[in-house]
Amino acid sequence: MLSFLGLKTKGNLIAVVASILLIGFIGLLVVANYLSERQLRRSALEQLRLDIEKRAVAISYFCSERKEDLKDLATSRAISAFFENKALGMSMEYGLKASLLLVSKNFDRLLAGRKIEENLIYVRIVFIDKAGRLLIDRCSGSSKKEGERDWKKLLTPERRVPVINITLDKSVPKIMVSSPYFFKSRYAGQIVAWISPQSLYHFIEESREFSKRSVYLVCMKRHISLLPGIQPGSAISGLPDLGDLEIGKPYRFETVHKDGTKLDIVAIRIPVKESPFSLVALLPISELFGYMTPWHMPLAMAVLATILLVAAAAAFRINTKNQVLHARLEESSKREQEIEEKRRQLEKEITDRKRTEQLLKKAHDELERRVEERTAQLASANERLQAEIWERSQVEDALRTERGQLLSIFESINQVIYIADLKTYEILYVNDTVKELFGKNPLGGLCYKEFQGLDHPCEFCTNDKILKNKYIPYQWEYHNPVLKRDFMIVDRVIKWTDGRDVRFEVAMDITEQKRLEEERKKLEAQLQRAQKMEAVGTLAGGVAHDLNNILSGLVSYPELLLFDLPKNSPLREPIQVIKESGQKAAAVVQDLLTLARRGVAVTEVVNLNSIVSQYLKSPEFEKLKTFYPNVSLQTDLEAELLPILGSPVHLSKTIMNLVSNAAEAMPCGGRILISTENRYIDTPIRGYDNIEEGDYVVFTVSDTGVGISAEDLERIFEPFYTKKMMGRSGTGLGMAVVWGTVKDHKGYIDVQSKEGKGTTFTLYFPVTKKEVARDDSPVSMEAYMGRGESILVIDDIEQQREIASRMLRKLGYSVTAVSSGEDAIDYLRENSADLVVLDMIMEPGIDGLETFKRIIELNPAQKAIIVSGFSETDRVKEAQRLGAGAYVKKPFLLEKIGLAVREELDK
Numbered sequence: 001m002l003s004f005l006g007l008k009t010k011g012n013l014i015a016v017v018a019s020i021l022l023i024g025f026i027g028l029l030v031v032a033n034y035l036s037e038r039q040l041r042r043s044a045l046e047q048l049r050l051d052i053e054k055r056a057v058a059i060s061y062f063c064s065e066r067k068e069d070l071k072d073l074a075t076s077r078a079i080s081a082f083f084e085n086k087a088l089g090m091s092m093e094y095g096l097k098a099s100l101l102l103v104s105k106n107f108d109r110l111l112a113g114r115k116i117e118e119n120l121i122y123v124r125i126v127f128i129d130k131a132g133r134l135l136i137d138r139c140s141g142s143s144k145k146e147g148e149r150d151w152k153k154l155l156t157p158e159r160r161v162p163v164i165n166i167t168l169d170k171s172v173p174k175i176m177v178s179s180p181y182f183f184k185s186r187y188a189g190q191i192v193a194w195i196s197p198q199s200l201y202h203f204i205e206e207s208r209e210f211s212k213r214s215v216y217l218v219c220m221k222r223h224i225s226l227l228p229g230i231q232p233g234s235a236i237s238g239l240p241d242l243g244d245l246e247i248g249k250p251y252r253f254e255t256v257h258k259d260g261t262k263l264d265i266v267a268i269r270i271p272v273k274e275s276p277f278s279l280v281a282l283l284p285i286s287e288l289f290g291y292m293t294p295w296h297m298p299l300a301m302a303v304l305a306t307i308l309l310v311a312a313a314a315a316f317r318i319n320t321k322n323q324v325l326h327a328r329l330e331e332s333s334k335r336e337q338e339i340e341e342k343r344r345q346l347e348k349e350i351t352d353r354k355r356t357e358q359l360l361k362k363a364h365d366e367l368e369r370r371v372e373e374r375t376a377q378l379a380s381a382n383e384r385l386q387a388e389i390w391e392r393s394q395v396e397d398a399l400r401t402e403r404g405q406l407l408s409i410f411e412s413i414n415q416v417i418y419i420a421d422l423k424t425y426e427i428l429y430v431n432d433t434v435k436e437l438f439g440k441n442p443l444g445g446l447c448y449k450e451f452q453g454l455d456h457p458c459e460f461c462t463n464d465k466i467l468k469n470k471y472i473p474y475q476w477e478y479h480n481p482v483l484k485r486d487f488m489i490v491d492r493v494i495k496w497t498d499g500r501d502v503r504f505e506v507a508m509d510i511t512e513q514k515r516l517e518e519e520r521k522k523l524e525a526q527l528q529r530a531q532k533m534e535a536v537g538t539l540a541g542g543v544a545h546d547l548n549n550i551l552s553g554l555v556s557y558p559e560l561l562l563f564d565l566p567k568n569s570p571l572r573e574p575i576q577v578i579k580e581s582g583q584k585a586a587a588v589v590q591d592l593l594t595l596a597r598r599g600v601a602v603t604e605v606v607n608l609n610s611i612v613s614q615y616l617k618s619p620e621f622e623k624l625k626t627f628y629p630n631v632s633l634q635t636d637l638e639a640e641l642l643p644i645l646g647s648p649v650h651l652s653k654t655i656m657n658l659v660s661n662a663a664e665a666m667p668c669g670g671r672i673l674i675s676t677e678n679r680y681i682d683t684p685i686r687g688y689d690n691i692e693e694g695d696y697v698v699f700t701v702s703d704t705g706v707g708i709s710a711e712d713l714e715r716i717f718e719p720f721y722t723k724k725m726m727g728r729s730g731t732g733l734g735m736a737v738v739w740g741t742v743k744d745h746k747g748y749i750d751v752q753s754k755e756g757k758g759t760t761f762t763l764y765f766p767v768t769k770k771e772v773a774r775d776d777s778p779v780s781m782e783a784y785m786g787r788g789e790s791i792l793v794i795d796d797i798e799q800q801r802e803i804a805s806r807m808l809r810k811l812g813y814s815v816t817a818v819s820s821g822e823d824a825i826d827y828l829r830e831n832s833a834d835l836v837v838l839d840m841i842m843e844p845g846i847d848g849l850e851t852f853k854r855i856i857e858l859n860p861a862q863k864a865i866i867v868s869g870f871s872e873t874d875r876v877k878e879a880q881r882l883g884a885g886a887y888v889k890k891p892f893l894l895e896k897i898g899l900a901v902r903e904e905l906d907k
Helices: 002-074 077-087 092-113 198-207 286-290 296-412 431-440 448-451 465-467 511-564 574-597 607-614 619-627 647-666 734-744 796-811 823-828 848-858 876-882 896-907
Strands: 122-129 134-139 163-167 174-183 186-195 213-221 224-226 253-257 262-271 279-282 416-421 427-430 473-479 485-495 500-510 602-608 629-636 643-648 670-681 694-703 748-754 758-766 790-794 814-818 834-840 864-869 887-889
Touching: 002 077, 002 092, 002 163, 002 174, 002 213, 002 262, 002 279, 077 092, 077 174, 092 122, 092 134, 122 448, 122 896, 163 213, 163 448, 174 748, 224 602, 253 448, 262 465, 279 286, 279 431, 279 473, 286 848, 296 670, 296 758, 431 602, 448 465, 465 485, 473 643, 485 511, 511 574, 602 647, 607 629, 607 647, 607 670, 607 694, 619 647, 643 758, 647 694, 670 758, 734 748, 734 758, 748 864, 790 796, 790 823, 796 814, 796 896, 814 823, 823 848, 834 896, 848 876, 864 876, 887 896
Parallel strands: 629 670, 790 814, 790 834, 834 864, 864 887
Antiparallel strands: 122 134, 122 186, 163 174, 174 186, 213 224, 213 279, 253 262, 262 279, 416 427, 416 500, 473 485, 485 500, 602 643, 670 694, 694 758, 748 758
16 A cells, blocks of 8 residues: 555656646747747848849849940950041041941841840940941841930940940830940040840849749839839839848838739848949748748647647546556566565475585595596606706706807897787897987887887788798888888797797898988989980070071061151051060070070179069069959068179069969969078078078068979979960970079079978079169160261171161161171271171181181271170170170160160270
């Protein structure tokens, strides 16, 4: 009865606790459901905003393309030709109509060629001159031209770039893109195109899961629907001014549908970048959140929970009565089972005791018999043991002697020797060399802990290998991280004194040998690289000489033609392009000369900070910034930077190549750091180059780009080795020019790079004690005009003779030209010349140096200047030591040769 009462009390307590927990759980569910409903509403609004932002981005891109379309039309040659013909005085009957016809064809191609899916983008394009006259009016396909309008309203001379806007045409909003046209920097007219709203529909088609959504394109107080068949005010009324909505914030208001029903609407306005538009989406609240409020579901759950609680209480009461009856039945059954189990155990104990007594008696008899047999065996074994002990003592004495000799040999070997257990890794023996290297006696410790500083066996352990090929030595190399030294190791299995297999290891220190081997390999690689650069440089130098002679016509003749042409001649522009192209080709030839190590005259004292600053202000750097807008550049230039002896042109090109490569290594953006500093190297540095001791100006360019693989790092300075597309992004000479320039400046290069982590180029230039020279002021053409002096031009190439002769005659000199050194000697025997223009390389026959030697034998006071398409070689310098004047490199410009001749004559 007591147990029953206890069960009942306990059950009531559980019931109370369960009821409290159930009520709390129901309350938690109600609150959680309410919060979830509110969160869902916020998520729905955020999703709507993100969807509109995506459409706004697409329309922004669409608007940018439309601006580019009209910009391309404005830069077309056909429109420029029309205004050129008009400026020349042509009438509509003689040429202007033909020019307009070409422009109309360009308009037609744009109308027909710009589509989105099957919808034409443009419905009409017109061209208006600055007086408001309609010159061209083109419509697409089935579109019809509208009546006359005041075209002057569409002129925008105050703007410089295309714009997009919404206009009201007979109260109907239309999208219009307009671009001003400037001829020779003067406003000449306007190109206007109307965009079909159909072309914008596809940007919102993916959002049709909201069946009742309306999308509007808003510009100030005007808006246009972007859904087919819906015009402003035709579907719903009561719309507020959509242009006044706060950007990105949901706005709720009530509207009236065309069937008279009232709708609660939510609206979100998102601006379209690079345009005056905003994109506004309208959506019924019931479509976004459904018809239930956040309180409906919690209320329904509360009612359901109350019903479940009442049903649970009734079920609990019935269950309690059943449990009481069941408990009483179980108690009776349990007592009966206990009585039966005790009876069985008693019967088993009696049976086991009888069996045990029988076994004990049998075991006692067997034990007595075995004791008698063992006593006899022990007596015989004792006699044999005495004899074996004496024999073993003799053997142990011999073994101790041999072991002492062996240990003496091991201790005298100046290499690492140790023995370890193959299974437990315990160190069983070490010689004195091990103790000296590690500064302790590791005997008894674990080999991986004492020798490697690890808490577990080494991953590279050779135990399995030497056990597999027992008694065959295994040789391998290893760098010990604890000692920081390299070893040549020989492992094998031997028998230990107790018969077990142990590891016997001898390790020879090869650190110095490896260092010497790596140094030898590096020196061989540097020698091979230098020989390769020298061989390719020799080839490049020969090619550069021939190219310079060929390019003279492309550089010099255009300059002569420009000198004679009037400033307003239409031929000046194409001839200027030819000249600039020749100069660009000459720059590539200069790269070849730099590669040949024959084009850098390192004679000028310069400050590297000034060259860096000039490059950062150059058009080349501005162009680089437009190509890589996501790349930022920082500088860290030492204020008191020491001067160096060098060539500003080649140093500037080196900086340009390194910065350009750094930018191209960061296609997704990043940071470039340019730094300069004074540094004294007191200990030679072994890097990509071996940098010797001395004072240097250090120039560094580092980036955060993709890095350079180890394989490419070995070849980056090779000519024509490039990962870029040849002919597009480079010639493959950029890094070779950097290498040649640094070497011509007696400098060194170090490169540090890791794939995915960026690259750093460090250039070392020797410091000079000379001071930086001041810049020369510009020279006017009058300063180097001739005064009728006689000039003898000596060149084996007819075209070069003709170019030099024409230029010098243009400057007012009397010019005679001969084709060889021998002809020049013959001429000067009979005639005189105030100055000789001497080519250094002439074939066949004597070259420029030999010619000059023979000339000064005839006239020791003969003045001369040297011209060459190759470079300032040792033979050029030898001629200058003999009295020749300035060296002018082909292809030369009028100013260069004029200054050289004038300065030599005025000496």
